[in-house]
Amino acid sequence: MSNRADATGLTFWGDVDDDVALQRYRTLVDTIDDSVYQLDADGHFVAVNETIVDTTGYSRDELIGEHVSLVVDEADVERINGEIRAQLEGGEELTPFELSIHTANGSRIPCELRINVLLDDGEFAGTIGVARDISDRKRQRETLESAQASYDSITSVVDEADIGVFILDESFDVMWVDQSIEEYLGLDRESIIGRDKRTVIEESVAEKFADPHAFARNVLATYDDNSYVERFECRVTADPATGREERWLEHRSKPIRSGQYAGGRVELYYDITDRKRSEGALKESEERFRSLVNAVEEYAIFRLDSDGCVASWNEGARQIKGYERGEILGSHVSTFYTDDDCRTNVPAETLERARSAGSIETEGWRVRKDGSRFWANVTITSVVDDTGTHRGYVKVTRDMTDQREREQQLQRERDLIDRVFETSPVGIVAFDEDGAVTRVNERYLDILGLSESGLETYTKAGGTICDANGEPVSQAGHPFTRALRTGEPVFDRVLQLETPGADDRRWFVTNAAPILDDDGTVNRVVATAEDVTALKERERELESELEAILSRITDAFYALDDDWTFTYVNDRAAELIDVEDRGLHGRNLWEVFEWAADSKLREEYEQAMATQEPTSFELYYPAPLETWFEIHAYPSETGLSVYFRDITDRKERERKLTESERRYRTLVEYFPNGIVTLFDHDRRYTLAAGRGFDRVPVEPSDLEGSHFRDAWNEAAADALEPIFEAVLEEGEERSIELTYAGREWVVRAVPITDERGDVFAGMTMAQDVTERNQRERALREERNLVERIVDTSPVGIVTLDGNGDFDRVNRRAREILGYPEGEFEDAVADLEGLDPVEPDGDPLSTTAIPPYRVFREGETIHDFEMGVRRADGQRIWVSVSGTPLYDDGEITGAVITFADISERKEYQRRLEASNERLEQFAYAASHDLQEPLRMVSSYLQLIERRYADEFDEEGEEFLAYAVDGADRMRDMIEGLLEYSRVETKGDPLEPIDLEDVIDDVLGNLRLQIEETDAEISVGDLPRVSGDGDQLRQVFQNLLSNAIEYSGDEPPMIDIDAERAGSRWRIDIEDEGIGIDPDETERIFEVFQRLHSREEHPGTGIGLALCQRIAERHGGEIRVDSDPGEGSTFSVVLPAADEQGRRQ
Secondary structure, three states: OOOOOOOOOOOOOOOOOHHHHHHHHHHHHHHOOOEEEEEEOOOEEEEEOHHHHHHHOOOHHHHOOOEHHHOEOHHHHHHHHHHHHHHHHHOOOOOOEEEEEEOOOOOEEEEEEEEEEEEEOOEEEEEEEEEEEOOOOOOOOOOOOOOOOOHHHHHHHHHHOOEEEEEEOOOOEEEEEOHHHHHHHOOOHHHHOOOEHHHHHHHHHHHHEOOHHHHHHHHHHHHHOOOOOEEEEEEEOOEOOOOEOOEEEEEEEEEOOOOOOOOOEEEEEEEOHHHHHHHHHHHHHHHHHHHHHHHOOOEEEEEEEOOOEEOOOOHHHHHHHOOOHHHHOOOEHHHHEOHHHHHOOHHHHHHHHHHHHOEEEEEEEEEOOOOOEEEEEEEEEEEEOOOOOEEEEEEEEEEOHHHHHHHHHHHHHHHHHHHHHHHOOOEEEEEEOOOOEEEEOHHHHHHHOOOHHHHHHHHHHOOEEEEOOOOEOOHHHOHHHHHHHHOOOEEEEEEEEEOOOOOOOEEEEEEEEEEEOOOOOEEEEEEEEEEOHHHHHHHHHHHHHHHHHHOOOOOEEEEEEOOOEEEEEOHHHHHHHOOOOOOOOOOEHHHHOHHHHHOHHHHHHHHHHHHOOOEEEEEEEOOOOOEEEEEEEEEOOOEEEEEEEEOHHHHHHHHHHHHHHHHHHHHHHOOOOEEEEEEOOOOEEEEEEOHHHHHOOOOHHHHEOOEHHHHOOHHHHHHHHHHHHHHHHHOOOEEEEEEEOOEEEEEEEEEEEOOOOOEEEEEEEEEEOHHHHHHHHHHHHHHHHHHHHHHHOOOEEEEEOOOOOEEEEOHHHHHHHOOOOOOHHHHOOOOHHHOOEOOOOOEOOHHHOHHHHHHOOOOOEEEEEEEEEOOOOOEEEEEEEEEEEEEOOEEEEEEEEEEEOHHHHHHHHHHHHHHHHHHHHHHHHHHHHHHHHHHHHHHHHHHHHHHHHHOOHHHHHHHHHHHHHHHHHHHHHHHHHHHHOOOOOOOOOEEEEHHHHHHHHHHHOHHHHHHHOOEEEEOOOOEEEEOHHHHHHHHHHHHHHHHHOOOOOOOEEEEEEEEEOOEEEEEEEEOOOOOOHHHOOHHHOOOOOOOOOOOOOOOOOHHHHHHHHHHHOOOEEEEEEEOOOEEEEEEEEEEHHHHHHHO
């Protein structure tokens, strides 16, 4: 197919006149989304559509008349001209190609360009081009305002542009189709012109596509709503029967806004088959490339689009540059350049160079995300597709910062070597593998007295070279020759050389070292030469002086040559080690001392000679010498100089000191609750041990060898410094208290002196006194508290010391006895002034008074009552208690307390007199009441015997009431009489076995127990202090009540005992009817009853009597009960072992 504008048979709208055709042309151009332009023969714009104005950013006036190079690179201009020449010369068909359009704001837009040549009478008249924006950015397109161009040329462009076109009117009837539609879809243009496009789609078009429903749905939707631009891709299936090929089409359609077909629609179908196929292949290739690139972490490998923006990102790029893929894609490559490079347009120039050259390699500073810089080696390769269209760039970046630094360091080292080479005071020369001089410094030429041109001749000839002994050295024996031949270095070779033009010999020390290739062969040799002539002359002078000096040395001294032969032995050395007196000069050391062949002596000497470093050590020479020596050996090139002295006596002292120190260290390591250290005059610790290290964050090893200020914190060091100074400078002992590591310490420092009394070290002993101080503080607080209690106590308190003297007397004690402060101790020292008496008024003997019994006998006394006289002569009564104080079983003091009970005694006396009178009254009343009661009872009985038959039923009832009342009266009088005699008629208290008491009670109640089927459980019962008869009365009363008030069930009673201090509590527990808790106090009152006599007979005196008896015994009785749950009566009695104390 020809692209020429004058080709025949290819008119666009051949059946209409030019005005109609022009209108159709304008409609077509107005609907095309691409940029359309016309250039004249010189390449200047003569017409442009609105799309190209929008795309470039230039106005129409700015474009018309301008050369196309305004918006296209020079290289692309040449490509366009080349395409035109090829078409004009060979008639070749023009193919679309890609290029970038420069916009007014400096950006670049990738486009696909299709051009067509315009001919006028066979002469080249210009071109018409269509540029499609392939960057997928939405562009606004307006109608083309001025498009005065050749009708035939425009129609040829449209017809030949591989674009299928439908023109529809406002009813969506087909007004025109081009040849491409026939080719793409196998349609006959003439058969569909004028038909409804909807019908054409349903009958002939949709079935041609792989997804006919989706195609029909998308296209028909534009007819229902002809207000938007539609764009989608679709695939035409192949039909071998009709010859239709499979191809991919891109559908683009938009409404027609003006002109003849306003309200209609234009549909364009672009053949994108090649692109889709290349995209598939490209995608597969890209996937392989991406997998490979992403696996590389040492290199940043990524693609740039043709504008230089990042289009891909691998892991290496992330690691080197610091950006994540999502945050860098789409960014311009200039992001990675320094500000200076961006200001000088380096990024754009670099891309342009890569595009022109195909691939370039550069190095320079690049910037990471965090702003840090790195030295990068960068390779940028331009990517061009098969058509020659530039697609972008591939960029490979490697972080070369470390390598660059190494190279710079290497260069600096090379520069340094060059400076050293030229400025070295030692002569340096380099030879190649053939022995030719490759480099020599000025100093080497000066030493040899040669010029650089004469050096080769001299070294080849060899000159006159002798060794240290004056023997000639051959060419093969030269150090550099030897190193070249053997590949081994030669060091410190002393030679004598006869330099040209000089009469005397000069001494040199030479070194030669080979430089090897990777395979180990000698590549070159570097040799040095140092003029030591002056040193040799001085050496001869010193040897003479040394001979004279050695003869005057008091220490033992001998000299050995490098064969271990004695060359000099002074008198002191011969005296110490030549025990056979055979002489040592000229003899071999190891032959003289055969035992030393495998000893430390040989090891140290050989090490000193090998390293040329002096050595000092101590060594024991065995029999026949049996001596310790301190040896100092000084090596030289020719042998060894040895100084030594006998230290046997010192070693013996050190041995003894070591043993002593070992014993001492063992002692201090187990120093309890503390730390022991030794320190020298430099205030450095030489020893540290003790179990106290378990309590501080410092180990003994941390202290030993450390200065005291390095071992402790500043506060502790400041506290220690004065006592260190006092010990070391003044020889005085010092002690301090300090706090360290949360502990409190007492540190005592003492000087350590030698046999002359001179201080040579110090010792500290640190005791952890934290707990002791805490105890002392607690004791002080407790003492203060006790003192406050004692001072404010309502009782008199005195303490006795270990001698029995008064140690402390409180204020109340002085008030009770009436003595002012300062007179109490003297007034009552012997207690005779107190005139002590017993409660009955008898005088108390000295051994019976409480202080004596407490302090002398170790007796503890409670509530001992006695009478004393106050300072004013008044007799008072006091209750005294006392207890001894013990320390390791010995009485070391006593505490005596006493209270003034004079008022209580008087009250008690009056109470006892009142009780006695009351008891006498009660007894008399009871006794006097019994006589008339007996008379009443007797006459009632007489009436009942004589006149019983005379009474009617009611009279008999009245008589029965009278008899019963008299009986109850008798019981009450007897009970009351018994109640009043508890104190007066009771037996003395004595140890009583309660098990015997309970057995007697159970025997007395046997009949009642059997009648009620009572079960009584008795536990182990103690011995108590009491009156046996009264205790039987108490427990019989309580058990009888438990049985009586058991309810409807057989009585279940438990008797048990529990110790409570100095008393026993005996519990009698039943499961009876119980007692209301509000009534538990009333039941112990005389004549108080909780039940009627009909329910439970009794006088109401029993429990009151039990309580009176318990109180007489110094105890008590109480009850715990819940109604319906039973009751527990508890009787508290003094234990039998407390009886003596109470008395």
